[in-house]
Amino acid sequence: MINPTILAVPVFSPLCNLAFALRRAVFIDEQQVEDEEFDAHDLTATHFVAIVAGDVVGTLRLIETAEHIKIGRVAVAKSARGLGIGRQLMQHAMEHARATGHTRFALNAQHDKAGFYQTFGFHPVSDPADDGSGILHVQMRTY
Numbered sequence: 001m002i003n004p005t006i007l008a009v010p011v012f013s014p015l016c017n018l019a020f021a022l023r024r025a026v027f028i029d030e031q032q033v034e035d036e037e038f039d040a041h042d043l044t045a046t047h048f049v050a051i052v053a054g055d056v057v058g059t060l061r062l063i064e065t066a067e068h069i070k071i072g073r074v075a076v077a078k079s080a081r082g083l084g085i086g087r088q089l090m091q092h093a094m095e096h097a098r099a100t101g102h103t104r105f106a107l108n109a110q111h112d113k114a115g116f117y118q119t120f121g122f123h124p125v126s127d128p129a130d131d132g133s134g135i136l137h138v139q140m141r142t143y
């Protein structure tokens with residue numbers, strides 16, 4: 001268990017750019033997802049970074065919609081997994097959203113990660129399906 005520093009960072013700030021590099025390493029290089037990794041939501045999303053010993057080792061983004069807060073692009077560096085960083089990032093980001101009155105969360109989970117998200121109160125609301133990325137996904141919500 002490691003206690004990272006978790007910060008919300010402005011898009012295109014140096015720390016956010018390191019988070020984008022991490023997303024590229026995880027989703028494009030490691031998982032070879034062919035979907036568009038960066039999209040217009042990045043311009044308006046709230047981006048979080050987890051920092052350990054000066055390195056950005058985790059990230060996720062929150063997108064506000066009329067229905068809920070959508071959590072996405074949850075990634076921890078391969079060398080830093082299994083140390084509690086993903087859990088602390090999720091908890092921090094959800095607390096941040098709750099502090100501004102948001103109570104409903106949604107995400108599109110890789111099927112084999114559904115168990116991870118269930119521990120934060122998410123349940124599946126769709127059947128597993130390939131969303132075009134080549135990886136089975138399931139839609140999950142907290143409500």
Ligand SMILES: CC(C)(COP(=O)(O)OP(=O)(O)OC[C@H]1O[C@@H](n2cnc3c(N)ncnc32)[C@H](O)[C@@H]1OP(=O)(O)O)[C@@H](O)C(=O)NCCC(=O)NCCS
Nearest residue numbers: 074075076081082083084085086087109110112113115116
């Ligand atoms: C999924 C991911 C973010 C988890 O981050 P992490 O820092 O390794 O997770 P943690 O160490 O905080 O684990 C927290 C808990 O979730 C559990 N967990 C981790 N990955 C899991 C999985 N795939 N399925 C079920 N449980 C999982 C851990 O066992 C741990 O449980 P514990 O607290 O009872 O010990 C990380 O594996 C990752 O970046 N994977 C590649 C990118 C990816 O697939 N992102 C998700 C896209 S939907």
